[in-house]
C-alpha cells in the first residue's frame with residue numbers, strides 16, 4: 001500500500017506515517033491506498049477513482065469551494081461591513097422563516113426522504129454527535145471554557161422562548177483538518193468529513209473495505225448479511241446494548257449493524273437504507289438466476305454496481321427534475337435527454353464536493369413535514385408520529401408493523417409546502433429528546449458563518465453574473481415583504497448571509513427551488529458526473545454497462561424500488577415522489593416497469609462443460 005497525506009493528496013513516506021501514529025492522527029490525516037488498477041471497478045473507499053490523484057475521492061479529503069472563504073480575525077465568523085456584529089442566527093431564523101404546518105400538494109414524504117438520503121451519502125455525523133454526545137454542555141458554565149463550544153444565543157424577545165426562559169441553543173464548531181490535527185491551527189479552517197465525496201451508496205456499503213467485509217458481506221451468492229424477523233428482511237442488527245440507537249424504548253430492540261452508522265440516524269435515512277440494503281440482495285438474487293456460473297465476488301460487485309446506478313438514476317432523472325426543473329437540468333448539462341450513453345468525464349477535475357453543496361441542501365429543512373403519517377395497504381390513515389423523535393431509534397420501525405405503515409405513508413402523505421414556512425418540530429425541537437431544545441435552522445444559519453461563506457450577494461453575482469448593489473436590486477428575485485425584513489435585519493445588502501438569501505428567494509424559473517440553491521446544487525451535480533470515472537452512464541468505464549443494460553437502468557423508478565423491496569407495497573403511483581392524482585393514479589406493481597435482468601445474461605455460463613467437446 002501507499003500512504004498519502006489526506007489533505008494535500010501527495011504520497012508520504014513511512015517516517016511521516018509514524019509521526020502521525022505518534023500524534024494519534026493517522027486515521028484522519030493519512031489515506032492508505034492499494035496501488036490502482038485502471039481496470040478495477042469502483043472502490044468502497046473511493047480511492048483510485050482518479051488515476052492521476054489516487055487519494056482524491058477517498059474519505060477525509062478536502063472540500064473545494066465555489067467562492068473563497070471570508071473570516072474575521074482568528075477565523076471567527078465575519079462581522080457586518082460596519083464592523084458591528086451581524087444579527088443573531090436565531091433572530092434571523094425567527095424573522096425570515098415563519099413556523100407552521102401547511103401540507104404540500106405536490107411532493108410526497110418519499111421525495112424528502114430521498115433528498116435526505118442523497119445528502120447523507122456525502123456528509124458525516126460527527127459535527128452533530130459532537131454537541132449531542134461529546135459536548136452536551138455548551139450552554140452551561142463549562143461551555144464557556146471550551147473553545148469548541150459555540151452555542152447560539154436566544155434573544156429576550158424570542159417569539160417562543162420569551163415564554164420558556166431558555167436563552168441558549170447548544171452547538172459546536174464544525175470539525176476541520178485543523179481541529180483534528182492534520183493542519184496547523186493558524187491556517188484557514190478546512191472542513192473534514194468521513195464520507196467519500198462521490199455518490200456511491202456510502203450509507204449501505206460504507207467508506208472502508210474492512211467495514212464492508214466484516215459487517216456487510218456473507219461471501220455467498222453475492223449477498224449482504226441480513227436477518228429475517230416476523231417475515232421482514234432487515235440489515236444485520238447489533239448484538240450488544242451499547243449501540244447508537246439511544247432512543248430505542250424497552251420493547252424496541254433493533255439497531256442496524258451496518259458498515260456505517262448513518263442508517264440508524266434520521267428516520268428518512270433509515271428507511272431508504274433498509275430499502276437499498278434489501279435491493280442489493282434482490283439484485284444479486286436475480287443475477288444469480290440469470291447467471292448460475294457467477295461466483296460470489298462477481299455477483300456482489302455487479303449487484304453493487306447496479307444498486308449504485310439505480311440510486312443515481314432515481315436521483316438524477318426522477319427526484320431532482322421535479323424540484324429543479326427537467327428542462328433546466330438538461331440545459332445545464334446535469335442530465336441527458338438522449339436515453340443513450342453519456343460521457344463527460346474529465347480526469348483533470350478531481351472528485352471533490354463543494355462546501356456549498358451540502359450546505360445549500362439544508363434549505364430542504366423548510367420542506368420537512370414534522371408528523372410522519374402512517375397508512376395501511378388500502379390507504380386508510382392509521383396514526384402519526386413526530387419524525388424528529390425517530391432519530392437514533394431504529395427499533396420503532398420493527399415493532400407494531402410500523403415499517404409497513406410508514407412505507408405506505410411515505411408515498412401517500414405530502415411533504416411540507418415550499419412556502420417560507422417551516423415545521424415547528426424542525427425549528428423548536430429538531431433533535432427530539434436528544435436535546436432539551438434545538439432549532440435545526442438556527443444551527444444552519446450559524447454554520448453558514450463558521451464555514452466562512454462569502455455574503456449572499458457575492459454568490460448571487462457568481463451564479464447569475466449581475467452585481468447586487470442595493471436592497472432595491474433584490475426585488476428582481478425576492479418578494480417585497482421579504483426584502484423588507486432583510487432591510488430591517490441587516491445594515492447593508494452586502495451583509496446578508498448566504499443562507500438568509502436562499503431562504504427568502506423566489507423559485508428559479510421552470511423549477512420550485514430558490515435560484516441560488518439551484519445554482520449551488522447543480523454545480524455539484526455536474527461535477528459528480530464530470531469527475532466520477534465510474535459514473536454509470538459512461539461507456540468507457542471498467543465493467544461498463546452495455547447499451548441494453550443501461551436502457552434497463554433508465555427504466556427504473558422509486559415506485560419500482562418500493563414494489564420490489566418495500567414492506568406490503570403491491571400498489572403505488574408510478575411517479576411516487578409526486579402525490580397520487582388523476583394523471584398519477586395508484587396502480588398495481590405489475591404495471592410499474594421492472595428491470596429485465598436477462599440484459600446481464602453471461603453467455604459463457606451456458607457453454608457446455610469442457611469434457612462435453614472431448615467426447
Ligand code: HEM
Nearest residue numbers: 115116119123124128358361362364368387388430440443
Ligand atoms: C426529521 C427531519 C430532519 C432532522 C431532524 C434534521 C436534523 C439535522 C441536524 C440536527 C443537522 C445538523 C445541524 C447542525 O449543523 O448543527 C442537519 C444537517 C443537515 N441536514 Fe437535516 N434534518 C432533517 C431533514 C433533512 C432533510 C429533509 C434534508 C434534505 C436534504 C436534510 C439535509 C441536511 C444536510 C445536507 C445537513 C448538513 C449536513 C452536513 O453538512 O454535515 N435534512 N439536519
